[in-house]
Amino acid sequence: xxxxxxxxxxxxxxxxxxxxxxxxxxxxxxxxxxxxxxxxxxxxxxxxxxxxxxxxxxxxxxxxxxxxxxxxxxxxxxxxxxxxxxxxxxxxxxxxxxxxxxxxxxxxxxxxxxxxxxxxxxxxxxxxxxxxxxxxxxxxxxxxxxxxxxxxxxxxxxxxxxxxxxxxxxxxxxxxxxxxxxxxxxxxxxxxxxxxxxxxxxxxxxxxxxxxxxxxxxxxxxxxxxxxxxxxxxxxxxxxxxxxxxxxxxxxxxxxxxxxxxxxxxxxxxxxxxxxxxxxx
Ligand SMILES: [Zn+2]
Ligand SMILES: [Zn+2]
Numbered sequence: 001x002x003x004x005x006x007x008x009x010x011x012x013x014x015x016x017x018x019x020x021x022x023x024x025x026x027x028x029x030x031x032x033x034x035x036x037x038x039x040x041x042x043x044x045x046x047x048x049x050x051x052x053x054x055x056x057x058x059x060x061x062x063x064x065x066x067x068x069x070x071x072x073x074x075x076x077x078x079x080x081x082x083x084x085x086x087x088x089x090x091x092x093x094x095x096x097x098x099x100x101x102x103x104x105x106x107x108x109x110x111x112x113x114x115x116x117x118x119x120x121x122x123x124x125x126x127x128x129x130x131x132x133x134x135x136x137x138x139x140x141x142x143x144x145x146x147x148x149x150x151x152x153x154x155x156x157x158x159x160x161x162x163x164x165x166x167x168x169x170x171x172x173x174x175x176x177x178x179x180x181x182x183x184x185x186x187x188x189x190x191x192x193x194x195x196x197x198x199x200x201x202x203x204x205x206x207x208x209x210x211x212x213x214x215x216x217x218x219x220x221x222x223x224x225x226x227x228x229x230x231x232x233x234x235x236x237x238x239x240x241x242x243x244x245x246x247x248x249x250x251x252x253x254x255x256x257x258x259x260x261x262x263x264x265x266x267x268x269x270x271x272x273x274x275x276x277x278x279x280x281x
Contacts (some may be wrong), residue, residue, distance in 0.1 A: 003028035006258040006267040018055040028063040028255035033094045036069045063255045068105045074125035075108030075118040096136035104141045104175045107153035123165040141175040146183030146227040154184040160204040177214035185223035194241040216260040243277035
């Protein structure tokens with residue numbers, strides 16, 4: 001069975017996220033290890049790291065992933081690229097200290113640059129980061145994006161191209177975001193569409209590289225390149241792929257992370273729906 005979880009707030013201290021996740025009955029969780037909207041982050045104190053590791057050990061959580069800062073753009077201009085490389089290296093270092101299993105990354109944006117040059121820059125940035133953090137062993141999961149405004153990573157083929165450019169480094173993986181895939185035009189709302197998506201992932205990157213899923217419904221239209229997250233079953237996707245995913249033996253022990261809004265049914269309501277789907281699909 002997949003590991004059900006949600007993106008959890010670290011308000012009040014990183015270890016508080018573990019308490020919140022456990023109260024919700026999560027099997028996995030995603031956190032920000034620092035403010036995702038700021039470049040500067042303070043280092044972790046021994047007290048923080050110790051409290052997190054102790055809480056994690058005594059919890060029932062089987063997997064924790066971190067989501068990298070939204071400011072990072074490894075395909076940006078040289079100034080942004082340099083800051084982004086340093087920021088992702090620091091993020092990987094924090095994950096290693098905390099015992100976090102992997103970091104999820106938005107691959108980057110070409111902005112005004114030609115996409116080919118941006119992809120090459122992205123590959124070079126990732127190479128430098130992977131080489132510079134080899135001893136940590138922390139995987140970097142490239143998230144599938146909706147593709148608005150020059151954002152890279154909106155097709156599985158493009159993620160496969162990147163992995164190929166990096167000689168299929170064993171630390172590279174994929175975080176498949178169903179809301180973003182729908183925004184990028186993939187038919188994920190039907191049984192056939194879900195199966196075609198899984199076949200495509202299998203063919204292009206291999207299912208063992210799909211190390212995390214993000215789930216939420218999408219308020220927009222399929223292919224409109226926008227990712228407007230909403231509660232499961234209240235957008236254009238419906239509940240079919242969510243039910244299929246959480247019951248899919250091919251994703252046994254893979255974290256499936258809710259990125260739904262915190263209002264209305266909230267994480268508790270969406271998790272309850274997932275548990276019901278997992279039992280009945
Ligand atoms: Zn993301
Ligand atoms: Zn996501």
